[in-house]
Amino acid sequence: MKLVMRLTVAVLAFAALASTAPADLLVCSINGDRILRFSETNGAYLGDFVPAGTGGLNEPQGMEYGPDGNLYVCSNDQHAVLRFDGQTGAFIDAFVPPGSGGLNSPGDLEFGPDGNLYVSSYGGDAILRYDGLTGAFIDAFVPAGSGGLDQPAGITFGPDGNLYVATWTNGQVLRYNGQTGAFIDIFVNDPANLYPAIGVRFGPDGHLYVSGGLFHRVAKYNGSTGAFIGLFIPTASGGLYGAYGFEWGPDGRFYLASYGGNSILRYNGTTGAFIDTFVAAGAGGLTQPGMILFTPRSVTGNVELGDYDPAKVSQVPVSLKVYKAGKLVRTATLTLDENGNYTLPNVVAGTYDFAFKASHWLQVVVRDVVVPKEGLTGLDVSLINGDIDGDNEVTLFDFGALVAAFGSVPGDSNWNPDADLDGDEEVTLFDFGVLVRNFGAIGDE
Structure with a gap:
């Protein structure tokens, strides 16, 4: 069974500051088999982020950026989860292959606190769990029909x-229990306002918001008790026709897909008052907009390469490993500008460990x-020079490597670029001086 609403036209020593880099609004076109990209600033169409049918994409539904900075999309009629490059939209792979673990018409997905991927199997009446790094099936986290589960859509x-x-x-x-998957209770029971219940998100105020598709509204519930508070978006407000996916934008406003209106509407993020039609009907050929998503912000900072020619820092690649809850979730090679500044794009809000390492410098974690959701600036590090042999400490072995390369220049048989610690393209007493200053230093693990 397809999950598609058929509408009848009826603790750190750095400055943790928000990033100002712009985000884009991504919108699934369900019957267009594509993901469109719009400007965060004015809603202008910027092109197809994922062109129609890329990687077999068929009726895209839920989507989310993963800890690795890439985009994961439920391909509903393909019974799969596809992964796309988070910056370019290029197809990477079927992260969850068609039908893996019994997946049937996936409707939504989310990376859980444990780093694994959770997917609502609309046609299987279950929530399936997959390894967040490999996509391998783990288990039916919520077994079919548990607690009366019937055609699950949005999850959070x-x-x-x-x-x-x-x-x-x-x-x-x-x-459901977030660790075991055991049924806890019916948190919201409101068929008078929710048919069908589609998108579900906790808002900035801690309350729960749910879109009621064919009732053309978004309802608000107490985040602790599930009690009905009121209609956050009243019926058909601003011309809403078919309430589908929604998100709070970087500007704090509330963005909502109008499935039958082929548009994205914008509302006050606190009161729900209608502001405007942010993405005009049919812009870029948009039809049947479903789930929507703002691209994550960036992490930016500066890497100081100790005891090195400042004019050459842009020539040194810096290896970055990102860990979440002890798991390696992302690797990247940072390109520094002439001042040592870097940008790591598409970092999902969360808590991470960042490990920086360059060729003959010690690792800093x-x-x-x-x-935060707004991104981060000022993640600055200073790397200690002298690790010629790459074992993450400065020892006599590094002195031995330097002695072996002493007096050499590029092209010599004994030339070792990692022994050229100061970057002047010759191994001299100046490089010995760097080793002496940093002797005994050990990098972070």
């Missing part, structure tokens, strides 16, 4: 760590970095 992990699942057919949001 709440502030309490539990999993909340919107059900398409009966206007409910079910709650900055731990427990909290990256």
Whole structure:
């Protein structure tokens, strides 16, 4: 069964500052089999981020950026989760191959607190869990029909760590233990406002918001009790026709897909008052907009390469490894500008460890970095020079390597670029001076 709404036209020593780099708004076109990109600033169409049918994309639904900075998309009619380059939209792979673990018409997905990927199997009445690094099937985290689960659509992990699942057919949001998948309760039971219940998100105020598709509204519920608070977006407000996916934008406003209106509407993020039509009907050929997503912000900072020619820092690649909850989730090679500045794009909000390493410099690990939704600037590090042999410490072995290359220049048989510590293209007493100053230093693990 396809999940498609058929509408009848009826602790750190650095300055943690928000990044100002612009984000884009990505919108799934369900019947167009594509993902469109619009300007965060004015809603202008910027092109197809994922062109129609790329990688077999068929009826795209839920999508999310992963910890690796790439985009993961539910390909509903393909029964798969596809992965695309987070910057270019190029197809990478079927991260969850068609039908893996019994996946049937995936509707939404989310990376959980444990780093694994959770996917609502609309046609299988279950929530399936996959390894967040490999895509390998782990288990049916919520078994078929648990707690009366019927045609699960949107999913989200709440502030309490539990999993909340919107059900398409009966206007409910079910709650499950976020560690075991055990059914807890029917958190929201409101068929009068939710048919079908599609998108589900906790807002900045801690309350739960659910889109009621064919009722053309978004309802608001107490984030602790599930009690109905009121209609956040009243019926058909601003011309809303078919309430589907929604997000709070970087500007704090509320963006909502109008499925039947082929547009994206914008509302006050606190009151729900209509502001404007942010993406005009049919812009860029948009039809049947489903889930929407703002691209993540960047992490920026500066890398100081100790005891090195400042004019050459842009020629030195810096290896970066990013860990989340102890798991390696991303690797990147940073390109520095002439001042040693770098940008790491598409970093999803969360807490990470960042490990920086360059060829003959010791590794520095900055731990427990909290990256907010707005991105982060000022993640600066200073690397200690002298690790010629690459073992992450400056010892007599490095002196031995330098002695072996002493007096050499590029082209000599004994030339070792890693022994040219100061970057002047010859191994001299100046390089010995660097080793002496840093002798005994050990990098972070």
